[in-house]
Each structure stands twice: as C-alpha cells, then as structure tokens.
Amino acid sequence: MISLPSTDQIILDCRRELLEVIGPEVHTEAGKVSVQMVENVLRNAAQRAAHEIAWMRDETVAMEAYAADTLAALPSAPGVAAALVALNDGPRQSLHLQDMARVYSLAGEALSCALEAALAAGHQELSSRASALLGDRSANEVQIMGEWGFVGRG
Amino acid sequence: MHDLEAMPARLEAFLATVRPNDTAKVHSYELMTGGYSRVMGRAEVQWSNGVTETLVLRGDPPPEKTMLVTDRDAEWAVLQCLSKVNTVAMPAALHYDATGEHLGTKAIVLEFCAGPSLQSQLGKLLASDTPADDPRCLSHRDAFVDTMARVPQVDLAVMPTSMVRPANWDSYMDTTNALWSQSERTLVESNPTMRYLGAWLDAHRPPPMDLVLQHGDLQPANILLDPIDGSHRLIDWEYAHIGDPREDLGWYVVYSASSLPSLYGPDPEAFLARYRQRTGTSELQVNQATVGYFSVVSAVKVFSGLVAAASAMGEGKSNGVMTMYNINAATIGHMNFMAGCNALAEPLDALRSMHQQMMASA
Structure with missing residues (x-):
C-alpha cells in the first residue's frame, strides 16, 4: 500500500478543502454551523489517526498493571480477577484497530473494577494512582480535542 | 417537524384541532439554530381575525440523529405546571402534539420571545x-x-x-x-x-x-x-x-x-x-x-x-x-x-x- 501521505495528512487535506472551497459556498446559518462542526471532527480524527494505536497500547499496559497490583493488595476486590482474565483472553496480538479498541476497553474494565475497590476501601495509594492514570488518559484526549468551543449556541 | 415543505400545511391542520374556532395561515416555517438536543422550528402564523403570531415548535429529532434522549410528555407536564405559578418567568407553553400525528414528531408549541439569549x-x-x-x-x-x-x-x-x-x-x-x-x-x-x-x-x-x-x-x-x-x-x-x-x-x-x-x-x-x-x-x-x-x-x-x-x-x-x-x-x-x-x-x-x-x- 501507499502509506504516505498518511491518514492524518489526508484527513487534514479534506479539512482544508472544506474550509477553503466548500465553506465559502455555504450561506445558511444551519449549514455554516455544520461546516464548523465537520471541520472540528476532521481535526479530531486526524489526531486520532496519527496517535491512537500508540496511546491505547501504552495505556493498556498501565491499566493492566494497576489492576494486578490492586488484586494483590485487595484480593477480594469485586470483578478485578475476572476482568483480568477477560483482558488476557482478548485479541491482544492483533494491531487491527477494532481489536486494539476491544483490548483497550477490556483493560479499562479491569481498571474500573480495581479503582472502585480502592476507593471503597479507602486505600490512599491505590486511589491516588488511579487518579494519576486517568489524568494520563485525559491528557491524550485533550491532544485529540485541540481547540474547541460550542458553535451555534445562543 | 423535519419536512420543511410539508410543515406549513401540517401546522395549519394541527392548529385547527387545538383552536377549532379560528383558522390559521402559516406564512413561513424554518428551523432554528441554538439548541443541540431538540429540533426547534419557527413559524409565522396569521389567524382569521387578522392577528399575526410567531410560534416556536420544539420536538424530537429523527431517532438516528438523537443525541440526548429526554421525554416530551414529561417536559410538557412540567411546563403546564410552571405556567400555573409565576415563580419563574418562561415563554408560554401553548399546545402539544402528544403523539406526533400532526407535526411528525411529539412537539410542544411555545410562545416566541423576540429578545436575544x-x-x-x-x-x-x-x-x-x-x-x-x-x-x-x-x-x-x-x-x-x-x-x-x-x-x-x-x-x-x-x-x-x-x-x-x-x-x-x-x-x-x-x-x-x-x-x-x-x-x-x-x-x-x-x-x-x-x-x-x-x-x-x-x-x-x-x-x-x-x-x-x-x-x-x-x-x-x-x-x-x-x-x-x-x-x-x-x-x-x-x-x-x-x-x-x-x-x-x-x-x-x-x-x-x-x-x-x-x-x-x-x-x-x-x-x-x-x-x-x-x-x-x-x-x-x-x-x-x-x-x-x-x-x-x-x-x-x-x-x-x-x-x-x-x-x-x-x-x-x-x-x-x-x-x-x-x-x-x-x-x-x-x-x-x-x-x-x-x-x-x-x-x-x-x-x-x-x-x-x-x-x-x-
């Protein structure tokens, strides 16, 4: 396959076409709002295309480690063991996007069960660590978002 | 509400059912921007007595376009109750197509407020x-x-x-x-x-x-x-x-x-x-x-x-x-x-x- 221009470059070029060629021809208020929204979504999609596989892989490793550590500290934590088994049974060797997303979601479920147990038990160190993991996750989301504000409101 | 060409006639027929002693002519109908969750429409109406009125229609988007699910029946019930007390000022809630039979989707008809948000x-x-x-x-x-x-x-x-x-x-x-x-x-x-x-x-x-x-x-x-x-x-x-x-x-x-x-x-x-x-x-x-x-x-x-x-x-x-x-x-x-x-x-x-x-x- 021809890999360059990369997917994110292609999407950003579509965005340029939208802004420079299509947008000026749109004259209704609803149409203009729609163009602004599509422009934003294309920017988001380009950022995801460029980085999401790496981000999901890195976060999955961290989430799995957290769940395993929680299970060691709180062996009766509800759902954590089963969630780790499900994660282990997931399509972990595949790099296809749907499979990556599936494994990422399974790791998220393991993290969720673990952090619920940590907060309910008042386990300070594990609670803080969960918060830090979610902070890292949020930082990636913010990179996808870029500049954003409501359009068409008010 | 979603079929812009059909809406004037549909709205006229609906208004005939809620105000049977009057006849309404809908001169224009257009979608409004400003809300993300519901579809909003604005209609210019002239009644048989010569009075003109702007109405706002608030209904559900098509199911495949629905982003936030809320209940029009519940909203209409709240609006009716709030209308009976003057604690909070709001546009008058005038009519309700509770089945969507007339307006194509469950829709509340409201008084239009001319001012900005x-x-x-x-x-x-x-x-x-x-x-x-x-x-x-x-x-x-x-x-x-x-x-x-x-x-x-x-x-x-x-x-x-x-x-x-x-x-x-x-x-x-x-x-x-x-x-x-x-x-x-x-x-x-x-x-x-x-x-x-x-x-x-x-x-x-x-x-x-x-x-x-x-x-x-x-x-x-x-x-x-x-x-x-x-x-x-x-x-x-x-x-x-x-x-x-x-x-x-x-x-x-x-x-x-x-x-x-x-x-x-x-x-x-x-x-x-x-x-x-x-x-x-x-x-x-x-x-x-x-x-x-x-x-x-x-x-x-x-x-x-x-x-x-x-x-x-x-x-x-x-x-x-x-x-x-x-x-x-x-x-x-x-x-x-x-x-x-x-x-x-x-x-x-x-x-x-x-x-x-x-x-x-x-």
Whole structure:
C-alpha cells in the first residue's frame, strides 16, 4: 500500500478543502454551523489517526498493571480477577484497530473494577494512582480535542 | 417537524384541532439554530381575525440523529405546571402534539420571545474584551443568579405527580451517584473515568440539603431576554427534576468552563453570596466546595447522553456529525471532573465533619 501521505495528512487535506472551497459556498446559518462542526471532527480524527494505536497500547499496559497490583493488595476486590482474565483472553496480538479498541476497553474494565475497590476501601495509594492514570488518559484526549468551543449556541 | 415543505400545511391542520374556532395561515416555517438536543422550528402564523403570531415548535429529532434522549410528555407536564405559578418567568407553553400525528414528531408549541439569549449578550461583551467587573457584566451576573435562585422556590406541590419524588437526600444521592456506573455499563466500551467519579462521589458526600425543583440545564443560552426590559425567560425544561439545590449551580460551573464568559469564575464568592442571600441557604451548605461536588453530580445525565450517543454510533445504530463534535465536551468533562475530585476531597471531608459536629451538638 501507499502509506504516505498518511491518514492524518489526508484527513487534514479534506479539512482544508472544506474550509477553503466548500465553506465559502455555504450561506445558511444551519449549514455554516455544520461546516464548523465537520471541520472540528476532521481535526479530531486526524489526531486520532496519527496517535491512537500508540496511546491505547501504552495505556493498556498501565491499566493492566494497576489492576494486578490492586488484586494483590485487595484480593477480594469485586470483578478485578475476572476482568483480568477477560483482558488476557482478548485479541491482544492483533494491531487491527477494532481489536486494539476491544483490548483497550477490556483493560479499562479491569481498571474500573480495581479503582472502585480502592476507593471503597479507602486505600490512599491505590486511589491516588488511579487518579494519576486517568489524568494520563485525559491528557491524550485533550491532544485529540485541540481547540474547541460550542458553535451555534445562543 | 423535519419536512420543511410539508410543515406549513401540517401546522395549519394541527392548529385547527387545538383552536377549532379560528383558522390559521402559516406564512413561513424554518428551523432554528441554538439548541443541540431538540429540533426547534419557527413559524409565522396569521389567524382569521387578522392577528399575526410567531410560534416556536420544539420536538424530537429523527431517532438516528438523537443525541440526548429526554421525554416530551414529561417536559410538557412540567411546563403546564410552571405556567400555573409565576415563580419563574418562561415563554408560554401553548399546545402539544402528544403523539406526533400532526407535526411528525411529539412537539410542544411555545410562545416566541423576540429578545436575544443571555449567552449572545455575554458573547458580545466577551468579543469587546469587556472586563468581568464592568457594571454590565455584574448586572448580568446578578440577574442570572436571581433567575437561578427562583427555580428552587417553586412549590413542589404544584409540580406533576408523575415527577420522581425521592424519599430523602441520602437515597437521592445513592441513586444519582450510581448513575455514573450504571450509564457506563451500557456503553459499547469501558469508561474508567465515569466509574471513578461514581465511586469518588460516594466517598465524599457534602452536608445534605432539602430537595427542591432543579432546571437541569440552567445556563445563559437557555435564558431569553425580554426585548423591552431585559427580564429573563427560562427555556428548555427537559431535564427538570426534584433534586439537590446545588445541582443547577454545579451544572453552570461545568457549562461555563466551555462556554465563555463565565459569570461564576471571576468572583465565585460574590456569585454564591448573592445566591445564599436570595435563597436563605447557609455557607456550610452552599460554597465553592459543595458547588464543585455538584458540578460532577449534575453532569451525569448530559454527560452520559453524550457518550451514549458516541457508543450508539460505534455500534452502527446512529449517525450525525454533532455526536462526534460533542464528544469533545466529554473530554473537557473528564479533565475538569478529575481536577475537581483532586481539589475537593479535603474541603468536602472538612465540611462533612463540621456538619456532623453541628448535628451532634444540636
């Protein structure tokens, strides 16, 4: 396959076409709002295309480690063991996007069960660590978002 | 409501059923921008007696375009009850197509308010770099607080019997905090932030308050200004419910973080002092920490709607660019809620201790 221009470059070029060629021809208020929204979504999609596989892989490793550590500290934590088994049974060797997303979601479920147990038990160190993991996750989301504000409101 | 060409005739036929002694001619019908959740239409109508009128139609979008699911029957019931009391000013709720038989979707017909929204007025001040302590900004802030403070003063006895009435504050918080986890479990993919928030809210409850009416989406885009005197008309009651009075405060803090200018951010203490003065609440109950807590609580329904819409799209059940556009609001929510949890844990625990000491000494 021809890999360059990369997917994110292609999407950003579509965005340029939208802004420079299509947008000026749109004259209704609803149409203009729609163009602004599509422009934003294309920017988001380009950022995801460029980085999401790496981000999901890195976060999955961290989430799995957290769940395993929680299970060691709180062996009766509800759902954590089963969630780790499900994660282990997931399509972990595949790099296809749907499979990556599936494994990422399974790791998220393991993290969720673990952090619920940590907060309910008042386990300070594990609670803080969960918060830090979610902070890292949020930082990636913010990179996808870029500049954003409501359009068409008010 | 979605078929623009057919709508004039459909609306005329509907108006004939609700006002059988008059005949209406619909001269124009167009979609309105400004709302994300419902479809809004505007119609210019002339009655047989010569009177002309502008009507606003508020209905559900097509199912595959629906981003946030709310109940038109419940909203109509709330509007009818609020119309009987003058506690909160709002556009008159005139008619309702309860089946969608006439207008193509369940739709509420409302009085048209000619004035701008408070959000658009604030936007103009923002665009001209007006400082937050300018008298015009302070005047808007005070009027906004006053409108917000009127909602919890609505007598619950007049509200629809169909409205959920929680047994007490604790059971209400049990149910509300659990929504984060319950909503997350319906999604096509996991969302650990939602699960964290539900667990965190349960671990850090603030002092309780009496349950009251809450608007559920009280923000400047949902306030229309009277073109003559600038008085407020509060619209979009689809999320109205009986809940904790700090929910509307908290939701505004969430909303204003992504829709500037904020009337709260420049001087939260002045904002809250006026609210307390208008509602007779105490500083132990209404303060920056408790409002921060309820910014997380109040966001669950709208937030869950946003991520559920993306989830449905992920399953191939819906489409629409607005869904993915608005997922950025979920990103802002994740970021702000986590920052809030980190900052609020200690002050909330201190407030709860103070409240428990007061209860013990009483």
